[in-house]
Amino acid sequence: MNHKEAMRSATKVYNGLLWHLREAYKGTGKVDLSRKNLNRILKELPRAKDYYSMSVQLTREEVREAYKAFFALRKEGKTAHQAPGFRRKGYLSPLRYVQSGFKVEGNRVTISLGTNRRDGIRQVSFRIAHRPGVRYERVRQLSIVYDKLSGRLEARLTVEVRANPRPGEGRVALDLGETVLMAAAAFDDGSVHLYSGRKIKAVRRYWQKVRANLKRGSRRWREVAHRERLQVIHLLHQAASHFLRECAKRGVGEVVVGDLSGLREGLDYGEVLNQRLHAWPYCKLVEILRYKGALMGIKVHEVEERKTSLTCHACGKASPSNRKHRGLYTCSCGWKAQADVNGALNIYERAFQVSPVKGSSGRVARPVVRSFHLGWHGVHEPKRKGSLLRAS
Structure with missing residues (x-):
């Protein structure tokens, strides 16, 4: 699954940025969160070429916001809060796209994985389902995230929708x-x-x-x-x-x-x-x-x-x-x-x-x-301890 590899690369980039910032803090007691410094670090991270460049920049912003929040808490005297931690190996970090890097045609979405990938695969297409009866004019943002509970990847779209007129006062x-x-x-x-x-x-x-x-x-x-x-x-x-x-x-x-x-x-x-x-x-x-x-x-x-x-x-x-x-x-x-x-x-x-x-x-x-009922599926008692019947 090439999009999963791209998500693992995003984790590597996130952790790589954190590691360099931590090392700098150990040596100087300061952390340079400027985009210029973070972009310099990104050039040293080989995995930064394994997914779309704009998504790499959004990973950079995640690191910046995490550290800024940490320092804000420290400034308020909340010293119990620890510095941003590393994401575990194999963690599937979100892939985010803002206004570019993706194309939506009907219920099919195509996302870019980058042009410099070692496996040569530059894009992935998949189908999405959305609520019927809602027409959107423009997709502003798209995120590919991993849902831990379901074990599935989900595409989450932020769209512009024309609202109906106000029903009354x-x-x-x-x-x-x-x-x-x-x-x-x-x-x-x-x-x-x-x-x-x-x-x-x-x-x-x-x-x-x-x-x-x-x-x-x-x-x-x-x-x-x-x-x-x-x-x-x-x-x-x-x-x-x-x-x-x-x-x-x-x-x-x-x-x-x-x-x-x-x-x-x-x-x-x-x-x-x-x-x-x-x-x-x-x-x-x-x-x-x-x-x-x-x-x-x-x-x-x-x-x-x-x-x-x-x-x-x-x-x-x-x-x-x-x-x-x-x-x-x-x-x-x-x-x-x-x-x-x-x-x-x-x-x-x-x-x-x-x-x-x-x-x-x-x-x-x-x-x-x-009062409302599930209708499309319900709950059933398990046959024995530790087992569970699937809902109909």
Whole structure:
């Protein structure tokens, strides 16, 4: 596989640049990260001729950014961080192409491997698959990467896509969670949608049990992890697509999501809950909502959501005891609503400085619940300990 050899050459070049910089640092106590100096080193590395010249320059930039990040941390006093490390022998480094070195014709891609290769092979062609119904005008960037979980090479394209016009001026807020994946509150017609996360919980729980009987990092362990990831992402896509279609039908042009980036930092919820929170794909869901929304002309952005789930939307009193069993939120002021919906209403008010409901909870007490299924493949119990049946 000639593209794999080119990726191994990229690893050699990355490590070669690091080695020369480390040696210079040992001798002088300084590191010259100028492109002029790095280009000088590149001329001494024979493997730099084994893949496309522009990709070699992007490998150079990887090394520069790694060292710049290291020195920035040192400047902040974070001396525990070590200098950039070598990539292991045989590691398949990404091959990156920016605006040149590749050609896309329909579903066929041709990439350049360089003109000075010793084996004389200058290019490789392959087919790609992409989501139907999306027309792109220009491919800006292409990367060939190795996916450790699946054991496959993947082509990742960054493309220019003409977005659809904005569906309308409506706004809606989302509260993200675990059992309730998304609580969408405050559509203009007063309706509320809850998107269940129970199927994702079941999928993750099942595959975690299967992995417990396998050697971590083994081929089978990686296959299981890859299958779990595919199933979870499939369910996230289903939920996000349905929600955004509902937004388009209702003329929603802006979606605000509670920012959970600080939820898992500096807090200890116990071993079991910590593991569940760290495994939950909040960032992936927001990423999917962002790009799908952009294609539909819907803006998706985040707002700080601290204490929105504990605060009464009617009176503003924050009390953990207001969250009752089965997701019910009740307050002494008389406000009563599904707990995740209460959080979404608070996110809406924080983002837009206006309350989406007045007076009583109205229709928010009886939200529409959406649930999704894998359909195209499922999970099955293993026949015996340590073995796994393939999903149908």
